[in-house]
Every structure is written in structure tokens, then in C-alpha cells.
Amino acid sequence: MFGDCGLRFPFLCGRRRRAADPDPELNPVLLISGMGGSILNARNKKTGFTLRVWIRLLLANREFKKFAWSIYNTDTGYTDTLNTDYELVVPEDDYGLQAIDILDPSIWVKLFRLTEVYHFHDMIDMLTECGYEKGTTLFGFGYDFRQSNRIDSAMVGLKTKLEAAYKASGGQKVNIVSHSMGGLLVQCFMSLHNDVFEKYVNKWICIACPFQGAPGCISDSLLTGLQFVYGFESFFFVSRWAMHQLLIECPSVYEMLANPEFRWKTQPLIQVWRKLPEDGEVRLVEYDASNCISLFEEALRNNELDYNGKSISLPFNTSILKWAAGTRKILDDARLPNSVSFYNIYGTSFDSPFDVCYGSETSPIDELSEVCQTMPEYSFVDGDGTVPSESAKADGFAATARVGVKGTHRGLLKDEKVFELLKQWLGVSENSKKSLSSSKVMDINLDATLSQLPTKDIL
Numbered sequence: 001m002f003g004d005c006g007l008r009f010p011f012l013c014g015r016r017r018r019a020a021d022p023d024p025e026l027n028p029v030l031l032i033s034g035m036g037g038s039i040l041n042a043r044n045k046k047t048g049f050t051l052r053v054w055i056r057l058l059l060a061n062r063e064f065k066k067f068a069w070s071i072y073n074t075d076t077g078y079t080d081t082l083n084t085d086y087e088l089v090v091p092e093d094d095y096g097l098q099a100i101d102i103l104d105p106s107i108w109v110k111l112f113r114l115t116e117v118y119h120f121h122d123m124i125d126m127l128t129e130c131g132y133e134k135g136t137t138l139f140g141f142g143y144d145f146r147q148s149n150r151i152d153s154a155m156v157g158l159k160t161k162l163e164a165a166y167k168a169s170g171g172q173k174v175n176i177v178s179h180s181m182g183g184l185l186v187q188c189f190m191s192l193h194n195d196v197f198e199k200y201v202n203k204w205i206c207i208a209c210p211f212q213g214a215p216g217c218i219s220d221s222l223l224t225g226l227q228f229v230y231g232f233e234s235f236f237f238v239s240r241w242a243m244h245q246l247l248i249e250c251p252s253v254y255e256m257l258a259n260p261e262f263r264w265k266t267q268p269l270i271q272v273w274r275k276l277p278e279d280g281e282v283r284l285v286e287y288d289a290s291n292c293i294s295l296f297e298e299a300l301r302n303n304e305l306d307y308n309g310k311s312i313s314l315p316f317n318t319s320i321l322k323w324a325a326g327t328r329k330i331l332d333d334a335r336l337p338n339s340v341s342f343y344n345i346y347g348t349s350f351d352s353p354f355d356v357c358y359g360s361e362t363s364p365i366d367e368l369s370e371v372c373q374t375m376p377e378y379s380f381v382d383g384d385g386t387v388p389s390e391s392a393k394a395d396g397f398a399a400t401a402r403v404g405v406k407g408t409h410r411g412l413l414k415d416e417k418v419f420e421l422l423k424q425w426l427g428v429s430e431n432s433k434k435s436l437s438s439s440k441v442m443d444i445n446l447d448a449t450l451s452q453l454p455t456k457d458i459l
Contacts, residue, residue: 027202028137028169029127029426030161031120033100034180034208035252036228038142042067042086053088055103055117057237064238064246069307070146072249074319078153079146079249082307090142095135096161097124099142122414123177123422130428137172139165141182148251149181150188150327158189162200173202175426179413180387181252183209184331191334198337205343205425208384208412211331212391215258215268216353219292220376221247222254222316223299223358244372245305248314254324260289261332265390270295273359275366282364293321298368336397343425344399345418346392347384349406354388355379384409401425 040054042063053067067086070079081088091099101124102109104117120140132138141161143154165174178186183206190197190204210218217226225244228237247253258268270287272295287295293316300316336342357377359365365374383389386409393402407415 025172026131026137026169026428027172027175027426028139028165029132029175029177030139030141030165031097031100031123032141032158032176032178032182032186033119033143033145034178034182035145035256037100037103037119037179037182038090038145039099039103039105040068040088040144041091042081042083043089044086046085050089052104056106057104057109057114057117058106060237061239061242064242065307068146069242069246069305070249071312071314072251072317072320077148077151077251077323079251082312088144088146090144094140095138096140096142097134097138098140100140118414119410120179120413123419126419126422130423130426132428136168137165139168143185145181145252146246146250148323148327149185149255150192150330151251154185155189155192158185159193159196162196166200174200175203175205176201177205177207177422178209179207180209180409181256183207183211184255187211187331187334188327190336191330194335194337198339201337201340203341203343203425204336205345205422206395207345207418208347208387208392208409209344209395210256210387210391211396212262212264212394213256213258214353214387214391215289216356216378216380217386218253218256219258219268219270220353220356220378222257222296223356223371224374224376245303245314248300248303249317249320251320251323251327254317254320255327257324258289259328261328262391262394269355271355271357272368272371273357273361273364274368275364277366282361284361293318295368295371299371300369302369303372332396334396341400342395342397343421344393344395344397344402345412345421346389346402346404347387347407347409347412348382348389348404350383350385350408351380352383352385352388353378354381384412 039052041050042053043050051063051067053063056063067081067083068088069082071082072079098105100120102117102121103119109117127138128134139161141158143157147154162174166172176186186204225240226247227240227243267288270292272285273282274285275282296316303315304311304313355378358371358374365371381388381390383392384407389404403421405412405415405417407418412418
């Protein structure tokens with residue numbers, strides 16, 4: 001997710017306006033991040049001292065285990081840190097933009113331009129060059145991505161941010177640009193607070209959202225963890241195992257499991273080559289979205305971590321699964337207000353994990369608990385490398401435009417074609433003078449640059 005990165009694209013969209021002279025007709029933009037896309041600080045409850053926990057490249061694993069490891073509270077629905085002296089908070093500096101800009105804003109990261117941790121940075125640069133002003137027409141919303149996408153704190157925080165952007169711009173409705181899981185958070189808000197959404201939102205532009213889940217990546221995340229960077233950089237980052245111990249207690253991850261009610265072209269599977277204890281026969285056992293829970297429960301039955309010398313059991317959390325089922329119903333009940341225009345950008349042309357297989361015919365799994373120490377083999381489908389296109393396209397809304405762009409999951413946040421689409425839909429480029437509000441939906445694959453496409457293919 002953080003391994004793919006691109007170069008900055010300094011697009012110029014005309015003369016940059018002065019902060020004292022904002023465009024009165026420019027709708028404010030609110031950028032919303034996805035899983036892992038917000039800075040998290042550990043704040044001492046007594047002294048107020050803060051330390052960046054996510055993301056950091058130096059001492060990453062040590063600080064992550066000390067401050068970020070968490071456990072789900074069945075009474076509140078929140079995931080609480082094991083370190084009871086600290087709480088995880090998202091910084092609000094720079095009108096919420098700092099938390100989603102460069103996720104490790106240390107001097108040496110900027111000096112060497114380690115773009116693995118550059119998140120919305122290039123898009124923020126592009127928008128400011130187009131005349132958007134931080135605190136007047138440009139805002140960011142970072143949140144504690146460990147929590148559920150429908151948790152009260154996230155819903156209240158998003159409502160507050162929408163109100164602030166609306167008032168700061170002089171009463172202009174807000175254009176939301178969300179990335180990845182941020183789209184699910186917006187969808188939950190739209191479902192639970194439809195009247196507020198309609199009051200404050202003008203357009204919603206969604207990028208790389210796992211509307212029906214990210215089958216391969218999420219299933220494997222719960223079983224073996226998640227690795228964000230590879231190669232030499234991985235020695236400085238949070239380990240796959242450390243991430244695994246966090247994700248088992250994160251409702252947001254369970255909410256991105258494959259939707260079992262969605263009519264997939266082919267049902268995603270978890271496959272395990274097993275040596276059956278009854279007769280020693282080696283057989284490929286398959287689990288689909290409806291029966292994979294038994295696999296999760298058995299494979300994670302003995303999972304535990306050591307925290308400050310104390311052993312803590314962290315099996316597959318059925319309480320979170322039940323909560324996530326409630327979230328899926330809320331997502332399915334979401335209705336787009338007639339006054340809000342919806343646009344969907346999804347990634348294509350990259351192999352994206354779909355089926356996951358553990359063990360092999362020659363090296364089968366004896367006990368399912370061994371799965372958690374086994375590196376998977378994937379079967380792939382088209383997508384952005386993380387989210388299958390089939391899932392990202394299946395938003396279920398009356399979209400003004402639905403466009404496939406060749407790009408990786410994070411790479412879409414700095415992709416030139418995506419930027420051209422954004423400028424057009426936001427009304428800050430010459431090509432966007434024609435209104436899109438009454439356009440017919442088009443589901444196209446954008447392999448050529450926008451300048452090469454006829455206008456009718458976009459509108």
C-alpha cells in the first residue's frame with residue numbers, strides 16, 4: 001500500500017490567488033484518507049506529551065508495539081490501546097491537512113524525499129496551485145483508522161469538518177475527495193446522517209474504494225498480517241507480524257472483508273492444502289465468504305502477544321465480526337441524495353489479490369494454526385494491486401461518471417490522469433466549463449490521457 005510511489009506533478013491551473021482574495025464561487029474541497037493514511041500520535045493523558053507512532057521510519061517497530069497495539073472493547077465498540085497511560089490522536093494542524101500529507105514529516109524524510117510516506121502531498125500541491133486555500137477552500141480529514149467506519153467519534157468529526165468547511169467558504173457546499181477506506185467512512189456517514197450530508201455536500205469523488213471488500217488482502221491481513229513496504233526500507237518499518245497483532249483487533253479491517261451478499265463474477269476463496277488427520281490424505285480445502293469464519297477461528301485460536309511481560313490472547317474476534325455485519329447493513333442502506341453528484345475513480349491494469357492459498361500439495365498444512373506462519377500464494381484479478389476493479393466499481397449509486405484509470409492503489413493519489421479528472425469535475429480547468437450535473441454515467445477505462453479522449457467519452 002505504501003510501496004508504490006510516483007513523482008510529483010506540479011500542475012498549474014492559472015494564477016494562484018492570494019489568501020485574502022478567495023474565489024467566492026469555488027466550492028471547498030475536503031480530502032479524506034483511508035486505511036493507514038492518517039498520522040497517529042500517542043498522547044500522554046497526564047502531561048499531554050505527544051509522540052508520532054504512525055507513520056515513522058526510525059524506531060518504527062518498537063514504538064508501534066509500545067503505543068499502537070490495541071484491544072477491542074466490546075462495551076464501547078472502540079479499540080483501546082494497551083498502553084493505558086496514552087491515547088492515540090490524529091493531529092489537526094494545517095486544517096486537518098498535515099495528518100494526511102507526508103505521513104512521516106521528519107526533516108530527513110523530506111530531505112531525501114522518501115515518497116513511500118508521501119500520501120495526499122501531491123494532490124494538495126496540485127489543488128493549491130489551482131487556487132484552493134488551506135483553511136478557506138481546502139481541508140483534510142484524518143481519523144483513527146483502527147476504529148470502525150461508523151464509530152461515533154468519526155461521524156461527529158466528519159460532521160464538524162463539513163460544517164467548518166461550509167462556514168469558512170462563505171456557505172459553499174463541500175466537494176469531498178475520498179481515498180480507499182475513506183469512501184466507506186463517507187458512505188456510513190451518508191447512510192446515518194443523510195440530511196446533514198445533503199445539506200453540506202455538493203460532490204463526492206471517490207478514489208479506489210473497496211465497496212464490496214478487498215478479498216485477498218484483507219483475508220490474509222487477518223491471518224498473517226500486512227506488509228506496507230518491501231526491500232531495504234522494510235528493515236526500518238513496522239513488521240508484518242506487528243501489524244497482524246494490531247489488525248486482529250481493528251473493526252475497520254473486518255468491515256473490508258469480502259461482502260458475502262455481493263454477486264461476484266467468481267466467489268473469492270481462501271484455500272488450504274491440508275493433510276487430513278483421519279487418513280493422512282492431502283486435499284485442497286476451500287472456504288468462501290460464507291464459511292471462512294471457521295477457518296479464521298481455528299487458525300487464530302492460539303494467537304497471543306507478549307506485552308510488558310504479560311501474555312495477552314488475541315484470537316479471531318467474533319464480537320468485531322458481529323459489529324462489522326452491522327456496518328455492512330448500514331453501507332447497503334446508504335442512499336445518495338439527488339442534490340449530490342457522485343464520481344468514482346477505480347484502478348485497473350494491476351494484479352490484485354483475490355483468492356489466497358496456504359501450503360502446497362507437496363508441503364501441506366497439518367494444523368490450521370500453522371497458516372499464521374505461512375506466506376500465501378495469491379490468484380489475481382484486475383485492479384489497483386490492492387482492491388479488485390470489480391469491487392471498486394460496485395458502488396451501487398447513480399454515478400455521474402465512473403472511470404477506470406491505470407494505476408496502483410496509492411499511486412492514484414498522484415496520478416496525472418486522476419488530477420485531470422479532478423480538475424475537470426471540480427470546475428478548475430478549461431475543459432470543465434460544461435456542467436457535469438446532468439451527464440449520463442459512463443463506465444470507461446482511461447488508458448489514454450484525457451487530452452486524447454473526445455469530450456463525449458468523459459461527459
